[in-house]
Amino acid sequence: MLLRLSNLFVRTLREDPADAEVASHRLLVRAGYIRRAAPGIYTWLPLGLRVLAKVEAVVREEMQAVGAQEVHFPALLPREPYEATNRWTEYGPNLFRLKDRRDNDYLLAPTHEEMFTLLVKDLYSSYKDLPVTLFQVQTKYRDEARPRAGLIRGREFVMKDAYSFDIDDAGLEASYLAQRGAYERIFTRLGLEYVIVAATSGAMGGSRSEEFLHPTAIGEDTFVRSPGGYAANVEAVTTTAPAEIDATGAPAAHVEATPDTPTIESLVALANAEHPRADGREWTAADTLKNVVLSVVHPDGTRELLVVGLPGDREVDLKRLEAALAPAEAEPAGDGDFAKNPVLVKGYIGPQVLGRAHTGDDTAIRYLVDPRVVTGSSWITGANEQGKHVFDLVAGRDFVADGTIECAEVKAGDPAPDGSGPLELARGIEIGHIFQLGRKYADALGLKVLDVNGKQVTVTMGSYGIGVTRALAALAEANHDEKGLAWPAHVAPAHVHVVATGKDPAVFEAAETIAQALSAQRVEVLYDDRPKVSPGVKFADAELLGVPLVVVVGRGLADGVVEVRPRVGGEAVSVPVAEAPERIIAMVEAL
């Protein structure tokens, strides 16, 4: 393969695109790999499409290697199957919905669980047909509230989605592990660092799920790791609750005036100054109970107020909150909500007046607490009166929550839930997600087969996704420097970038000869044969485009040599022009 820059459909840009926040976005656009067509929607130019095809090929090969069979579903799908599983509604505004000319409802599929379930139901009827794992590499749609970071969070994107169908739980576990292994091989072959973390299932449903995260500071996902090997998406971290406390003999709750304490810090300072503990221990923010009022939006659009109580030294983590409430969403309550609910005294909310369990009133505002708020624990919290807080308010004695919720931020140093040591936090991009769905979809859509005894049994399923375009962006993130992209050889749009510099026809002839010789030996060559472009621009373009080996044919030719230099790490070497193709091929093979 020989691409000539003189006619290749590419233009490099010196300026960063205005909307680009991250390197992959900036560089993929500047290097002419992709162009924005609409927010979160991109066009693939020739070089980008070549990289994408290579990433897809690795994914396909590893899917096939574990026996997954490729199919291809439409993107435009009727409403009914998604209605049967309630996802038509649960997806809320993330789903692109439309009507056809007969006024029938359609959607642009975000994932295809329903369709795969129906297809297997359509074709298969016996345990003898199972297990089967099907996959597709297909264009998906999600109407993201905030498309961002180029390909990392887009609205039209390529995904590999696979679905396994098994007769029993052991089969599902085996299918799940086969996909998990394939994912490890895919990301290893792509040269994409990954961490496997425990995850929540979100709108997908099901029991066990794990994410493959590519660790990077620009990642949208926060995950935790412990020295003992625990790893989880921050949404999936469970809090190690302290033991319940025997509150017999604890002081009775007492309301105190707490003027001028707009912050938890000022409240703690006042408490230590004016209401010290009997045992002399200092009050800390962790002794205060912060109550946060949220407006929960259910997928059907209805709203409900919710108050969440958590230790004052922790913030609400919105992503953990969202995962805990999914498929509902939540936002901070507004002034209108407070106005309509005079029981909520802004800044002085306490649980004494909250919760259905506590008040015995089914219409009361629900009150959920962080797992650290155990029975017997004692708190400083709002007294539901302007300027006043209550001290020594004991959980289980003075108030009862309607349940617990995992929405407090996870902090570095928190204990791993499995006792494997203190957690450290890091950020990553979700590049894969595997789910044990169980029987949710099969139940909803009636996928049963005859078992060995001739009895109808519901099939158990797994679903397995790789964000293909997102993985490509992660590769760009992991492989660039300030000058441009620097692709690993196996996904680079070409192996060798030949640059002819100057105006000497002999240079162009020699470069042409080398380019053709390499191309004839199956080396993929990008040849910068542009006649009137300065060496400086050509070198800058080579660095921006990121082909792993750069061959410069120029002034050295007078001495019978060309220069070969790796795009990153490694010295330029002079190679006699006659040996150039052979030497370069060896270097390509060593990449």
Next chain:
Amino acid sequence: MLLRLSNLFVRTLREDPADAEVASHRLLVRAGYIRRAAPGIYTWLPLGLRVLAKVEAVVREEMQAVGAQEVHFPALLPREPYEATNRWTEYGPNLFRLKDRRDNDYLLAPTHEEMFTLLVKDLYSSYKDLPVTLFQVQTKYRDEARPRAGLIRGREFVMKDAYSFDIDDAGLEASYLAQRGAYERIFTRLGLEYVIVAATSGAMGGSRSEEFLHPTAIGEDTFVRSPGGYAANVEAVTTTAPAEIDATGAPAAHVEATPDTPTIESLVALANAEHPRADGREWTAADTLKNVVLSVVHPDGTRELLVVGLPGDREVDLKRLEAALAPAEAEPAGDGDFAKNPVLVKGYIGPQVLGRAHTGDDTAIRYLVDPRVVTGSSWITGANEQGKHVFDLVAGRDFVADGTIECAEVKAGDPAPDGSGPLELARGIEIGHIFQLGRKYADALGLKVLDVNGKQVTVTMGSYGIGVTRALAALAEANHDEKGLAWPAHVAPAHVHVVATGKDPAVFEAAETIAQALSAQRVEVLYDDRPKVSPGVKFADAELLGVPLVVVVGRGLADGVVEVRPRVGGEAVSVPVAEAPERIIAMVEAL
């Protein structure tokens, strides 16, 4: 490659799907290549996807061979570019439209002229950048009023669309011819018979256009051919109008009572009986002027009445009418239209009261005539009074039309417009369409480059489409018999279908050995290793699936032979089992 039927995701069906009208649809579903997901929307199963990939590969190779560069556009696109060319409106109900969560208008692209134009505008600025031809193989959407015939007229389908950009008309001609040549090679390589016919440009706009039709009785397109080599889609046939006639001395028009003449035949009979011509010639249907009232629907939804006059021996051809009126559509006028326009006396409409030119009234109903209605021609037509017709009504003397329209049916025997002899009619499937768009899109979207003199000039464009999934269906139409599909080797999902019959483990061992030996030599093998399926079912499935060579390992094994038979045309041969792989490879190479 070795696929085993024991676990391949395929189920053959004995029954035809209820909605299948044509063989390709029936057989592709029955053989488990595709499944219907919604009207006109199909899922590709593993075997279908293999054939599709092979067809796409041929298309890609020939595109690249003429220097076209592959890109990939989104399917989900913003309204604005399509608004600029008016296609947002012109596409009418054929366009899938939707809104995103911010209430912005989007569409699912039916073709991508606008986006390619904008992309080239975005990247290129000089004549030195041209010519360039770009293509994509991409999923397209069209909300067909009547999706039918499986993949032949679908609502989601794969298309190869290419676009050329040139500085001048000569460049466009060269780019057009390069694509035309590539199309010939693609269809030749696919083994798909084709006819290139002159075509109309329809909603696409532009000047010259040609269609590649695959001749088949089930085709939706009618085309004509002459002995002298003229070929055209029936919509593009222009009528050879007779010379104008000197009507000096022609009899004056006279109204006659014509009771009981509900048909043209009865009118002609009455005319010959009661009002014979002075010169003794018989009246024929061709002497009557039939006036058809149509309700024209403009893309913006407004309606307008139109009367079309044509010789009584011809019907209105709705597809020619549609092409003539595009982007407007037309349907027969309804009773309400007649009620609102008392000037139209149903069954007795004559042009004396019609037309803006004739009546001088800008609000009058427009009146267009077939080109055969030349100045001086004389007609029997309605007298705009119940039970009466007018005789000897002369065009240009007694009425004037507002123009001509090509909407009369073309009949076998009509003269070719280029004088190359009488036309014959045939039917075909449109598998390719190439357009010289000219500057329509570049003008609308401001695509200009600097010419050699530093002056801004508008780029001229071509657009070139192949219905990839439709071509696959055409291949299935052309290659089947009553028993099933019969793929040409280069697009078949496998080269060899190995069938192991009976229960003897030795048979399965031998079959396995052959299948593996072939697969190791890059022969693509489908191996029917199902243990409990009868030979009859296996043979029927082999015939239905349509792999070109069938190898039967069964009873012959006792005599040391296996049987190799071509799926169609050719004798079964017995081959010693030891020589089987070698002999079969030779037969595959000869396919």
